[in-house]
Amino acid sequence: MPDDSDFREYVTARLDQLRRTAYLLCGDWHAADDVTSTAIMKLMRHWRRIRELENVDSYARQVLLRTWLDERRRPWRREWATAVLPVRAVAAADRVVDERLAIMGHLAALPARRRAVIVLRFYDDLSVEETAAVLGCSTGTVKSQTSRALDTLRAALVHVPETAEEAAR
Amino acid sequence: MNLQEMLKTAVADPPPSDIDLDDLTQRVRRRQVSTRWAVGVGGLGLAVTVAVAAAGLTTLDDGARHRPENGATQLVPRPPASADPRQELMAARLTVQLRELGPEFGVPAGTVFAVERGEWGAASDGYWYVARWSSGGVQLAIIVRRALIPQEDGCAKNGPDMSCERTEGADGSVNYVVTEGAGAAPSRQAENYRLDDTAVMVTATGGTAFTVEQLLTLAQLPGWSLVG
Incomplete structure (x- = not known):
């Protein structure tokens, strides 16, 4: 039986981060686990080649991202973006839950590549160059996609009411 | 709260993972074994087909050397190729x-x-x-x-x-x-x-x-x- 201890060590150390990134992309923990599992299996199949690479983390993110994009292309996984985001009044005690729902809703409304750019740059803290390498595009594309995604998020988040009274006004 | 904080809040307390590393490892190994078997059986079939075809051609060409077909020029000699x-x-x-x-x-x-x-x-x-x-x-x-x-x-x-x-x-x-x-x-x-x-x-x-x-x-x- 081949020795896969270094693969296990790598995946165990990165699993949590990969899973959280997948959640921000998918918007659903079950789908995130599916995507992460598939990405791990792909990494394992080619591990002998991958472990020789300089930046294994970047490659792993690339595999995760492509797996997510592939999954989205499957007919039964196609998403339907809604034109209007649900905005509702909440009690202050629900604020944390509401903020979480709000950001996930706004992320889900972004086109796939812009969502990926936001997650890679603002959650995984990747530079423009690193994000371009993961997405397989130019740095200019990353900058323009980031700018457009931030414009969309900024516009959407401005309309999220701060309090229940404000929402009722 | 800025965007980075919002994203970190969104994934702050994930539910327990459904991912079983042992199960994934076994699935990959099973797939690799079945692929090897399929390739082996396919390769054997191909080898038999090639051998039968070669035997047939040998009897037809009276031992004459193979030449490229009309117009298909061999421009450079081929280096050793794989038998895979x-x-x-x-x-x-x-x-x-x-x-x-x-x-x-x-x-x-x-x-x-x-x-x-x-x-x-x-x-x-x-x-x-x-x-x-x-x-x-x-x-x-x-x-x-x-x-x-x-x-x-x-x-x-x-x-x-x-x-x-x-x-x-x-x-x-x-x-x-x-x-x-x-x-x-x-x-x-x-x-x-x-x-x-x-x-x-x-x-x-x-x-x-x-x-x-x-x-x-x-x-x-x-x-x-x-x-x-």
Whole structure:
């Protein structure tokens, strides 16, 4: 039986981060686990080649991202973006839950590549160059996609009411 | 709260993971074993078919040496090739794509893809698939190999009498077009690096019959993929 201890060590150390990134992309923990599992299996199949690479983390993110994009292309996984985001009044005690729902809703409304750019740059803290390498595009594309995604998020988040009274006004 | 904080809040307390690393490992191993079996059985079948066909041909040609079919010129001697039956099957698949090219590329009947051992170390598995032919006085070659997309933004191929341009496709693939030498007999080349780790290089040497745009269109045909 081949020795896969270094693969296990790598995946165990990165699993949590990969899973959280997948959640921000998918918007659903079950789908995130599916995507992460598939990405791990792909990494394992080619591990002998991958472990020789300089930046294994970047490659792993690339595999995760492509797996997510592939999954989205499957007919039964196609998403339907809604034109209007649900905005509702909440009690202050629900604020944390509401903020979480709000950001996930706004992320889900972004086109796939812009969502990926936001997650890679603002959650995984990747530079423009690193994000371009993961997405397989130019740095200019990353900058323009980031700018457009931030414009969309900024516009959407401005309309999220701060309090229940404000929402009722 | 800024965007980074919002994203970190969104994933702050994840539910327990459904991912079982042992199960995933076993699934990958099972798949690898079944793939090896399938390839082994397929290879054995292919070897028997080839042996039977070879025996049939030997009795027909009276021991005469094989010559290329009409128009299919062997331009360079082939280096030692692999005996891996999977590679022979892949070469046959690429040959099917080659046969589908239109008359503009003038591929003579009988031109096929061969498996060769890579000499530049450029193919990640050490082998490439190549078809060579001559059309209108221009020598054409298509080389298909496994290679990762180059990460650098510039062109590696540059020189005093050479121009090179790198572009990125909408699908994330990377293209290079290179022109070397001026006058009536330049050498032109187009390369297409794909997300599935397939790289296709089309070269036209010794004439101006083919533009780099034509060569790039040829290199970008989906049928050259080494996946599947």
